[in-house]
Amino acid sequence: MLLTCPSCKTKNFLDPYPFWNFKGTTQCAGCKKIWRLETSNGACVSGPEAASGTADLLPGFAETPAYEGISGTGLTRPAPRAQKETVCKPKAIKRNVRGNVIAGYPLTKNDLVGSRAKFMVAGAK
Numbered sequence: 001m002l003l004t005c006p007s008c009k010t011k012n013f014l015d016p017y018p019f020w021n022f023k024g025t026t027q028c029a030g031c032k033k034i035w036r037l038e039t040s041n042g043a044c045v046s047g048p049e050a051a052s053g054t055a056d057l058l059p060g061f062a063e064t065p066a067y068e069g070i071s072g073t074g075l076t077r078p079a080p081r082a083q084k085e086t087v088c089k090p091k092a093i094k095r096n097v098r099g100n101v102i103a104g105y106p107l108t109k110n111d112l113v114g115s116r117a118k119f120m121v122a123g124a125k
């Protein structure tokens, strides 16, 4: 999603996962003004309205009207990291008689964590 700052016209790119169903405040990375907005199923349903205080979530990336990138501590959120317990861990796989991979096997409940955003499939309550 894109929040074009009504004040300074900076384009703030809001990550779809944290901002999918969101109600709160975010901060423009260009002018640091606080904006209140509400989203439902990835669409903005209310706002942006000027607000005060601290931002609940920062945008993932921002761009000036002249297409210059803005990022950094206090302006944008850091990139998401892989889960610590899944890094460098081989996944058991199942192969057919020709040796081609046909499935990850066996999958446990923990292997499926983060593989599917259930709140996106289920929709807003």
Ligand SMILES: [Zn+2]
Residues within 6 Å of the ligand: 005, 006, 007, 008, 009, 010, 028, 029, 030, 031, 032, 033
């Ligand atoms: Zn701004």
